[in-house]
Amino acid sequence: MPSLPTSLPASAVVAALRSAGCVFAEDEAELILSTARTPDEAAAMVDRRASGQPLELVLGWAGFSGLRVTVGPGVFVPRRRTEFLVERALAAAPTASVVVDLCCGSGAVGAALAASLDGVELHATDIDPAAVRCARRNLTPFGGHVHEGDLFAALPGTLRGRVDILAANVPYVPTGEIALLPAEARDHEPLAALDGGADGLDVLRRVAAGAARWLAPGGSLFVETSQRQVPLALAAFSRGGLDARVAVSEEWHAHVIVGTNGGRAVQPGADV
Template sequence: MSDVADATVVGRLRAAGCVFAEEEAELLYGAASGPGELDALVRRRAAGEPLEHVVGWAAFAGLRIEVGPGVFVPRRRTEFLVERAVALARPGAVCVDLCCGSGAAAAVLLDRVAGAVVHAADIEPAAVACARRNVEPRGGRVYGGDLFAPLPGELRGRVEVLVANVPYVPSGEVGLLPAEAREHEPLVALDGGADGLDVLRRVAAGAPEWLAPGGRLLFETSGRQAEAAVRAVGAHGLRAGVVADEEWGATVVVATLS
């Protein structure tokens, strides 16, 4: 890579509004097999496509998670959710990653929890295909379908850690999201209904049937929704508490089946 070529790529990215143009240029160079592909990748990024979709992967909790067009990009703040799940999972724990998207949470559980038995599910076909590439080589299983519906029946009453990265953006606020999300990620992974908690309520209603005694349901929400989210899971007999991390800007609810 010559200095002139590097400056040209950085300049194109800056002109397109990329704040971290130098870092992005380095990733694009690494993803391109030659000048022609590099030009195509830069054009895609300059047009507003998420960087992770362009280069084909996202950094998440120390892992390289494959992503692609039409797949929700795992957020760095969600590492806080997954860290809490890993901390609660004993060796050999039965774990489920619901609304799994790329399967990032499932991949980390398999990587960090010795002997973990991990299943993941999502309703979006593109996400399911992507998650299979991230999860199944690590020893997990991925299913396509709505929430708990595609999971094997033998998991009922046995799940010790249930991570549900449910969408929680209120429908009326989806239009306020960055264009990268609105235009390139599936709406079903973003829109949580009128108050942002519709999908969570469905997960909370089904969770007691699938959780083992003492099993935990963990999900991310916003700080302003946390109180309502705790009430939502409490309505189904789960004892819930809230943990937050200011550095990541993350709020997580941990609910336990008594």
């Protein structure tokens, strides 16, 4: 990588990033230079990016649904395609008053929903302490409550039967395909946020099985998945007592399974 002068002109940053293989070197240089507070900090950020760290972790934030969401080491970086999940949730429940973000990671989905809803009661959960710390930074400005624990087990019982939007950006990469992911994800994001088990649907099935107990009548569960997983995901939602359908964005190559609680009685039982 070319050495960087102390003043760090944009052209030098672009050259350094381009030599490291960054396809969008000009855009990344602009983001680094606008985020760094000093030339030394900018130089360190360029070094980290050139070494293969994800741009969002280098910057300390990710753009998501018009927000600047804080991210950090060991935390899943929100993907732009997941904005489609947010759009579908807001379209389905524009007056939602209770929102839960399961497997919240940085809390990006919960923050985006809360930013568009008036006076929403927001809860989020994640099993990873680093994600919980990060999500609290992002959701506290919205009055959000972040709970550490495994899916529904982390939620306060007072939420049962009250949730209007249940968003769950679960891991859905099959275990055997983790090695095929880009190095930025494979080497810098927590495995638990990526690995969905043998067919990628282990966590999705658990969420679908327990969701109806927490959803308000007419409330909906929203989960992102891949195109090939859609049939099995729809079946899992239906087994959980939800009216299931799929929403597709050709622009984002995104598939979101939507499961609505039609108000049918749900047998009480242990959370999964």
